[in-house]
Each structure stands twice: as C-alpha cells, then as structure tokens.
Amino acid sequence: MDVEETQLHRCPSADLDFSFNSTATDRTFASSSARSSLARSSLTLSFNDRLSTTSSTTTTTTTTIKNSLHHRKCDPHWSAIKTATNLSTDGKLHLRHLKLLRHLGTGNLGRVFLCQLRDCSDASFALKVIDKDSLTKKKLSHVQMEGEILSMLDHPFLPTLYAHLEVSHYSCLLIDYCPNGDLHSLLRKQPGNRLPVQAVKFFAAEVLVALEYLHALGVVYRDLKPENILLREDGHIMLSDFDLCFKADVVPTFDRRVQKKRMAGSMRKGGNCFGAVNRRGVEEEEVVEEEFVAEPTAASSRSCVGTHEYLAPELLSGNGHGNGVDWWAFGVLVYELLYGTTPFKGGSKESTLRNIASSKHVTFHVMEGEGKAMEEARDLVKKLLVKNPGQRLGCTKGATDIKRHPFFDGINWPLIRNYKPPEVRGLVAKKGRSHPSGRLQGGASSPRRKSWWRLWKKGGGGLGSLLRNKGSSPRYCSLSNSQHYNGNYHHYTIRKSA
Numbered sequence: 114m115d116v117e118e119t120q121l122h123r124c125p126s127a128d129l130d131f132s133f134n135s136t137a138t139d140r141t142f143a144s145s146s147a148r149s150s151l152a153r154s155s156l157t158l159s160f161n162d163r164l165s166t167t168s169s170t171t172t173t174t175t176t177t178i179k180n181s182l183h184h185r186k187c188d189p190h191w192s193a194i195k196t197a198t199n200l201s202t203d204g205k206l207h208l209r210h211l212k213l214l215r216h217l218g219t220g221n222l223g224r225v226f227l228c229q230l231r232d233c234s235d236a237s238f239a240l241k242v243i244d245k246d247s248l249t250k251k252k253l254s255h256v257q258m259e260g261e262i263l264s265m266l267d268h269p270f271l272p273t274l275y276a277h278l279e280v281s282h283y284s285c286l287l288i289d290y291c292p293n294g295d296l297h298s299l300l301r302k303q304p305g306n307r308l309p310v311q312a313v314k315f316f317a318a319e320v321l322v323a324l325e326y327l328h329a330l331g332v333v334y335r336d337l338k339p340e341n342i343l344l345r346e347d348g349h350i351m352l353s354d355f356d357l358c359f360k361a362d363v364v365p366t367f368d369r370r371v372q373k374k375r376m377a378g379s380m381r382k383g384g385n386c387f388g389a390v391n392r393r394g395v396e397e398e399e400v401v402e403e404e405f406v407a408e409p410t411a412a413s414s415r416s417c418v419g420t421h422e423y424l425a426p427e428l429l430s431g432n433g434h435g436n437g438v439d440w441w442a443f444g445v446l447v448y449e450l451l452y453g454t455t456p457f458k459g460g461s462k463e464s465t466l467r468n469i470a471s472s473k474h475v476t477f478h479v480m481e482g483e484g485k486a487m488e489e490a491r492d493l494v495k496k497l498l499v500k501n502p503g504q505r506l507g508c509t510k511g512a513t514d515i516k517r518h519p520f521f522d523g524i525n526w527p528l529i530r531n532y533k534p535p536e537v538r539g540l541v542a543k544k545g546r547s548h549p550s551g552r553l554q555g556g557a558s559s560p561r562r563k564s565w566w567r568l569w570k571k572g573g574g575g576l577g578s579l580l581r582n583k584g585s586s587p588r589y590c591s592l593s594n595s596q597h598y599n600g601n602y603h604h605y606t607i608r609k610s611a
C-alpha cells in the first residue's frame with residue numbers, strides 16, 4: 114500500500130479550512146457504510162502510475178452551476194440552489210453554502226457526503242469530494258471523465274450535476290442523493306439473493322433506458338453492475354459512477370431495410386399492382402423500414418476496464434471494443450438479478466476471466482414450474498451473452514432491438530419513469546407529490562442533523578478536517594488496512610490503449 118502525506122496550507126480565500134495532513138492510499142479504500150461488504154470494485158490494469166504530488170499553496174475556487182434552462186429548474190433542488198446563489202455576493206455557489214450531514218461512502222476516487230443547502234432542508238444532495246492531490250495520473254483522468262460525463266446528463270435515471278466546485282485541490286460534485294442504497298445491497302436482502310422476475314423486468318428496463326441515453330450521447334459506460342445502480346427515494350434507479358466511461362463521436366444512421374410482408378387476408382393466386390405472390394401462393398408486399406440508429410456502434414477503445422464478473426470477452430482480448438460491452442454487462446446483470454450470482458463467476462478472479470474467455474454458452478439452473486416470464490428472461494440473457502459482439506443483441510440497432518425482446522412485452526417505454534417500483538423486501542419507495550400527469554416525482558428526504566455534525570463543527574471542522582477525522586465518529590467508516598475496499602481494484606490497461 115502506498116501512503117503519502119501531503120501538507121497543505123490555509124488559504125484566506127478558501128471557503129473552508131483546508132489545513133490538514135491528507136493521507137492518501139493508492140489501492141486501499143474504506144468500505145462504504147452504505148454498501149454491502151461483498152460489493153465488487155471496478156478494475157483497471159495499470160500499476161505504479163502514481164502522480165508525483167506537489168503541495169498546492171494557492172487555492173482557486175471555481176463554481177460551475179449547471180445551465181438554468183434545465184427542465185427540472187422548478188424542483189426543490191434547483192430552487193434551493195437558486196435561493197443560495199441569489200443570496201451569494203458573487204452569484205455563485207460555494208462550499209460554505211452547504212452543510213454536510215453524513216458520510217455516505219468512499220469510492221476509488223473520493224468520499225461522498227449527504228448534504229443540504231444552509232437554510233433549506235427541502236432538498237438533499239450527495240457531494241462527492243475528490244482530493245486530486247492524492248490521486249495518480251490515471252485516476253485524475255477518471256475524475257475528469259466523470260465530471261465531463263456528469264455535466265452532459267439530463268435524464269431521470271442518471272444523476273443531475275447541480276454544481277461542480279473546484280476548491281484548492283478538491284473537486285466537488287454536487288449530485289442527486291439516493292437514500293435507498295444500491296441494487297447490490299437490495300439483492301442481498303432477497304431470499305436466495307434473487308429478485309422476483311417482475312422486479313427484474315422493472316429494474317432491467319430502467320437500466321436499459323439509461324444505457325440507451327448514454328450511448329446516444331456517445332458514452333460507453335463500461336462499469337455496469339448492481340453496485341452502481343443506486344435507488345432514488347421514489348424507488349426508481351439512478352446509474353452512478355462514470356469514471357470508467359469512454360466517449361466517442363456519435364454518427365447517427367438510418368438503418369434501411371426492405372422486408373417482404375404477407376398482405377393482410379390474402380391467399381390467392383396471381384398478384385396485383387401492389388403485391389406479388391410467392392411460391393406458396395401467399396401475397397406479399399415489399400415494405401421499406403427505416404430506423405434511426407443513434408448509438409455509437411462503431412466506437413472503439415482498447416483499455417480494459419470494468420468489473421471482473423461483468424467484463425465482456427472482447428474487453429479481455431484487448432482488440433478493441435464498443436458499446437457492445439454494455440449490452441454484454443446488461444446480460445450479466447439480468448442473470449445476476451434472476452439467479453443471485455453472475456454466470457461466469459469462478460473460484461478466483463483469474464478463473465472468472467478464464468470462464469468468460471472460454472465458455473461458449475451461458476448455462477442456467479432451470480427450476481420446475483418456472484413461468485413464461487422466466488423463460489423469456491433466459492432467452493434475453495442468452496441473446497445478450499453472445500461472445501461475438503457482431504451477433505449480440507443490441508449491437509446492431511442498440512437498445513431498440515433489446516426493447517423488442519418478448520421479456521419486455523407490455524412495457525410502455527415513454528411512461529416507464531411513472532411506473533410504480535416493485536414491492537420487494539428492503540425497498541421503501543416513497544411516493545412523490547402527485548403530479549398532474551399522475552407520475553411520481555422524486556422528492557428529497559429531510560434527514561435529521563446528526564450529532565456528529567455538531568462535533569465536526571465544534572472541532573473547527575472544515576472539509577479538510579472532516580476528511581482527516583474520518584474515524585472520529587461511530588457513524589464513520591474508518592480507513593484502515595484491515596478494511597480494504599474489496600482489495601480487487603486493478604486497472605487492466607492494455608498498451609495499445611485508445
């Protein structure tokens with residue numbers, strides 16, 4: 114474990130006190146309090162690329178508030194931010210406007226806190242704080258990628274970036290808070306770690322829509338797994354963690370196909386001016402189908418990133434991959450939600466990777482009395498877990514093809530965000546205020562101030578202090594050698610990286 118001590122200085126213009134010794138670890142992370150200890154971390158494939166750290170003596174505060182034309186500008190989050198910025202002397206949001214309520218968890222890049230704006234408890238946020246001085250060059254590029262992707266998003270199943278604050282060597286991202294934990298923890302609360310098939314349909318459909326949106330923006334997600342699917346207060350999903358994404362140019366195309374279709378009610382000899390008769394005497398007409406394909410099917414990267422059990426075979430080969438890796442991972446996800454385990458899991462990470470590379474077909478444990486929905490789910494998984502990306506469902510026309518699979522029959526896609534989340538053990542989906550359209554609206558909870566917050570404040574606090582004194586509160590997940598965050602964090606970087 115690499116440990117680095119960085120001495121920082123107090124800057125008069127800073128929002129908070131940053132004088133502290135930051136202890137940064139390279140591959141050891143505190144386990145998240147909000148996440149199951151079995152959660153798998155994402156992997157990368159390169160080592161010893163630590164950035165030489167230079168202590169920063171100057172602090173710059175840059176505040177970026179997302180465009181005010183956001184369609185949700187009337188929701189409590191934007192209203193709270195508007196109020197704070199209106200009262201701010203420079204019209205910008207600063208860290209001093211936020212009150213941190215609780216530590217939510219620690220990831221590879223930084224720590225996440227639950228927070229609210231001062232004088233406004235109507236809206237809760239998650240603040241991801243990244244100490245850039247403690248990161249390797251590679252991880253810094255991930256931070257940059259995450260900020261870049263977040264700033265592009267405007268979708269109900271993806272986080273909204275309310276503000277991006279650059280303060281001294283901290284990068285702080287203010288996003289939606291998800292009080293219902295993640296899908297991995299929810300799965301662990303179910304009997305046999307399996308969700309009922311209708312619940313799988315719901316969560317899979319929402320993930321599919323989120324991936325479709327990302328792909329249409331040219332973003333290949335590359336880290337799909339239940340741990341990264343957070344659950345909002347209303348029980349709908351929010352995909353998180355965009356540090357392993359890659360961005361490609363989107364070249365939308367029109368997929369043009371000429372298809373022969375049987376003419377309605379026709380079974381006669383000879384043709385007419387609209388149709389022709391085939392050898393079996395069925396009258397057919399030629400139908401030209403044109404479809405808009407907006408997803409970056411041709412995009413390609415060679416970096417091998419992701420989580421072992423979710424890696425697509427083409428990621429392992431290192432010969433380049435595109436958004437097909439997300440559809441493979443989508444197949445693994447549906448399998449895991451149905452069966453409580455992933456399809457290629459071996460006794461070790463190496464054997465998992467070998468299984469992915471060598472297995473020809475996915476196998477299922479079929480139980481007696483399973484209904485049609487389960488059969489269709491298996492068929493969907495089979496079509497997604499096809500080794501050759503060229504033949505994998507979703508790799509030609511993207512999400513459109515997957516949405517048409519019988520497993521998703523009956524889903525009214527444009528209204529999916531209004532669906533009532535499934536009633537499953539451990540999911541407390543709070544109904545939002547009803548909307549004229551009848552849909553659920555995501556509201557934020559108003560968590561009570563925790564006593565340790567007063568401690569933090571009394572102790573002279575500041576962000577730096579909060580980060581340093583991570584073990585001072587019983588609610589804190591302390592960072593210690595014995596609490597490795599899974600210990601399986603590797604970045605597989607294949608040299609020919611795109």
Ligand SMILES: Nc1ncnc2c1ncn2[C@@H]1O[C@H](COP(=O)(O)OP(=O)(O)OP(=O)(O)O)[C@@H](O)[C@H]1O
Binds near residue numbers: 224
């Ligand atoms: N918006 C959020 N709402 C609620 N909890 C969150 C939110 N974002 C993150 N968390 C919690 O904080 C923890 C750390 O999140 P973070 O995104 O930094 O890392 P991660 O999910 O482990 O991913 P990675 O380490 O790959 O970046 C998560 O495990 C989750 O429990």
